[in-house]
Amino acid sequence: MDHSVIRKMRSPGEVYSSELQGCCDCSQRKTLWYVFDRELVLPEYLIDFEYVTQERSQSSCPPKAPAAPDDVTPGCNDEQALDEQVLSLQPVPKPRPKLLSLDESSVLTAARANVLSQITVLNLHGNSLSRLKEISRLTALRQLIISFNALTHLDDVSHLPNLECVDASFNQIVTLEGVRGLPRLRELDLRWNQLSRVREETSVLRKHTPSLLRLHARHNPWSQGESVRMVVLGQLKNLTHLDGVLVTEEEVAAATHVNSTSKINLMLLLSHSRTDADRPRCLSLLTVAQLLTHLKPSPWKHTTDLEPGWGAKVTALNLDGQRLSHISNLEQLVNLRWASFNNNQLTHIEGLQHCPLLEELSLNHNYICTLEGACKLQRLTRLSINSNQLRCLDASVLDRLTNLHFLSAEDNCISSLQGVQRSRSLFELYVSNNNISTSRDIYHLKTLSNLIILDLYGNPLTRTLENYRAYLIFHLPSLKALDGTAVEMSECENAKDVFGGRLTADMLAEKLGQCDYREMEELELPGCSVRTVDLAPAELFVNLHSLNLERNNLTSFSGLVYLPNVKVLCLNYNHIESILPRQKTHTHLSSRQQLYQKVHSSGYGQQISKSSSKECVCVESLEPLMCSLEVLHLGYNGISNLSDVQLSCLSGLRALFLQGNEIVQVEGLDGLSLLRELVLDQNRVKTLSEKWFSSHTRLIELSLNDNRLRSLTHLQLTHLQRLHLSNNKLQDITELDKLEVLTSLVELSVVGNPVARRSLHRPSVVLRLPQLQVLDGITVTLEERTRAELLCTEDTPSCVDGAFPVVLCRAPPARNSE
Structure with a gap:
């Protein structure tokens, strides 16, 4: 029965007869498709084929009108939903292991062969191969596909006498040097690689692939640009197709003429050389050799008039645009001073070793x-x-x-x-x-x-x-x-x-002579006039634990806050005013503040961001910074207002050294709950406040030497073990009695105070602090403690409740450390 085919799209009611096939865009010719990954083949649209007999088509029954969308049966709805589900499928390719290197077993598996000598076709497409070590053993190989790999050279594709076709597209090949022994190679695909030197690469192919007929070399960063085709055809004269385009005889003739090179001969030397002893006295962008050849005629008229040693008189040589591929035959030009070889086809600087007096050399527009x-x-x-x-x-x-x-x-x-x-x-x-x-x-x-x-x-x-x-x-x-x-x-x-004064990674490389910052654990840069810190990216300094920036010009921590793992930071003898720079008013500034007001210290990220959000920071809104920092030295920075320094955001601090500043009130340290050692020597502290140390429950050592303390009230630190109060203004021994609340105190120093004159305070302190082990640097012995108790009981029975009487006896001698 004769049938005609009707193509029906999934849209209801739309019917196309076979009469329309003649004007259809799709072709009925058979096409061979290569699919590397079948999971990527998914339906794009669906087609239903319905076979209609001639009897039905010729019947008197009129065709049924298309059904309205509202009349669609439930079965059609389900079918359409299923179709939509199929059309919305996503590709889920199965993971395919990639070859990272070749060995005998992997080659046999890829070729589905048992013996290497039997392999004629090998497909290694889409792996991560950077070398092809076993390829040279495939002596019978005729076709090799190595596209979409990580090859940079084709050295391994050598000495394959039967190889006819190679597809090396989509790699990172930078040179063809190393390709050898491919006498039967007829087709080579080098598209989408990194080849740039067209003359060098085509010279290799001309020498080692004499049978090459088809070459694909598009989409490479060739330096010659539009002239690549002419250069290739001039070198590979047997090519029939280049980049898929048939090579004509006219193209070959034109390419041969363009690429024909000349050699430096006697006539060329005579017509383009000069013998002037001095350079021309005129302003010009031309080289001396170009100027002399333009301004003066050649001194040589006939080759027969040449006298012996003529070459030694030549001082200038201009061989621009002579299609030279090599510099040679200059042995006699021993006094040559100025030479120009612009606009040639030179690939190397050579042939000039016989010209030791050469002063000026121009080699522009070549391929060197x-x-x-x-x-x-x-x-x-x-x-x-x-x-x-x-x-x-x-x-x-x-x-x-x-x-x-x-x-x-x-x-x-x-x-x-x-x-x-x-x-x-x-x-x-x-x-x-x-x-x-x-x-x-x-x-x-x-x-x-x-x-x-x-x-x-x-x-x-x-x-x-x-x-x-x-x-x-x-x-x-x-x-x-x-x-x-x-x-x-x-x-x-x-x-x-x-x-000025910016500490950057480049500055470190210059000073230290190293660039591997990830291995750096300590960094010492004292006295380097550092004003800002911009060690970006901070991840490079992930192992930096100790940093010394003493005696620099820092006014804030700036970029230091971004260093992730710094534990010890020394900033003594700087001008630190705050951790992060803040916007300041211009009124009521001290002379020192006015000086450093001009110093910009936004630090890290200064070149990256133009925003000033890092420069204006509110103290109250600061979050914890430098959580790894445990030891901080801020001595001799001229700090007077400790709250402005914003130290509370350094919540991980264990030891803080603030000696040599101008601190009067110890405020702004509330957030340092882990602090164990605090040094405030050589400041201006006169009294102690109850709020100052209320949050420092873990403080075990406090040093207030060389201050102006007159009273020890509000020193409520039950875990304090060492207290240094030397060179203050403590006069009344009752002030020392207030230390009884320090139940963990084992070391005390009050040397240099009026109360400690002639060491008359020792018996009273020893008696009041039974746990004390060292007083003023001298160990408290059992003998001294017993003597203090005897003196107390002998002199007055009320000494325990009142002030300790003055004991007019010599203090025990210092105990020998041995």
Whole structure:
């Protein structure tokens, strides 16, 4: 029975006859699809096929009208719900183990073979392979698929005599050097890799893949841009298809002409050389070699007129635009001083070892990727190598160029200035339009004391570094011009204000000579004029436990509060006014405060955020900070108001040293409930308040030496074990009687007080404090304690309740420590 096919979409009532298939966008041709992961194949839409006979189609019965949405039966609703559920399925691919390395068993498994010598096709697509160690053993291999891996080289794809097709797309291949012995390779796919040197890579293919017919090389960062096709066709003349496009004879002829190179011969030397002894006295952006060849004619008229030693007279040579691929035949130019080889096809600096007097060399617009070859030019003063393929500045080469004053390496691929610090005589450095991105590279220039002109225009650093210009001017004070603009005196002053005294990771690298901050546990930077701290990111200093910043210019903790694990912090001899900077009024400021009012100390994050939210902090709203900090030294900071310092937010403190300040009232320490040792020596404390130490229930040592105490009232510290009160103004021995409430006291010092003259206080103190073990640095012996009790009972029976009488007897001698 003859049937016709009707295609029906899931939408109710919509019917399309076979007559419409001719105008349908979909093709009925068979197509072969490769699916690497079947779980990713899901329905996009559903189609119902209904077969209708001719008898039914020719019947007189009119077609049934489409049903209205309200008339849909419940069964249709269920079917539509099921369809919607199917269409909303999400892909759930099964995890497939990836090969990280190859061995014999994994190769056999991937190829589904028993013997390596029988494998002709090997598919290693979509793994994480960085090496192909076992591939060279597959002598019968004809097709290799290694796409979507992590390969950077193809050294292992060598010496495979039967290999015909290789797919190495979607890797990170940076060079083809190492590819050897592929005589039958006919097709190579290198798309989406990191190849950049088209001449070097095609030279490798021309030498080691003589049968190559098809090459795919798109989506690589080729440096030649639009001329890549011409360069490739000029090198690989057997190609029939390049990037999927048929190669025509006209293209091959044009590419051959473009890529034809010339050699330095006698005629070229005679027509482009000059013999002037002095450089032209005129202002020009051209090199000396270019100027001389433009201003004066060649001194050589005929090759037959050449006299012996003519080459020694040549001082200038201009071979710009001569399609040179190598520098050679310069053996006779022993006195050459100025040379230019711009706009050629050079890949290396070579052939100049016979020109030891060369002073100026220009190699712009070539394909040079290293400075190697220039190290013997020790008299070189000017080197221009713009628009090449340099990735770094070789320190070993620059170290030998001791007279180099001018270096221009613009429009290259340089990512770091590491190495340029070896060029100590440099006056001018031009490295614009490169890939320099970190502020740390600027520290490589700080040793160049003669550097006066610097050009970094077009580098990522100029866009990402906030206050970029001020940053460079501050770190390179000798600069007279930056990025083509003169450095003004006002800019120098502004740079000092913004960056002076800032402690950063770059500053540490410069001072300490190391960059692995994660291994740093202690850091000593006393007397370094540090004004702000910006150690970002703080995660780099995760193991830093002890930090000494004595004798600096800090006015707040600034970026120190972000260091995660610091336990000991020493900030003696600074100008600390608060933990976090606060907005201050300009009235009623002391002279010292007015001086440091001008010092900006917002610290951490100063370059990252322009918000001033960290600079204005309300003391009452402070949350706990630096929870790991246990020991803090704030001696000799001129602190007068302890509450303003905001120490209560350092809730983890165990020991606090505040000696040598101007403290009168011990306030603002309520949050230090874990405090065990407090040092307040050399301050201005006169009296004690009941509220001062009420929250310090764990305090075991208190030092108030060299203050102005006259009374010991309100000293209610039941766990206190050591109390130091030397050099105060305690006169009445009854003040010492108030220490009876210190039931845990084992050590007491009152030397230098009026009450301690001639040590007449000892018997009374020993008797009042039975647990005391050391008094004024001398151990209290059992003999001394017994004598004190006898004196008390003999002199007056009321001595226990009243004041202890004056005992006119010599104090026991100090006990020998031995």
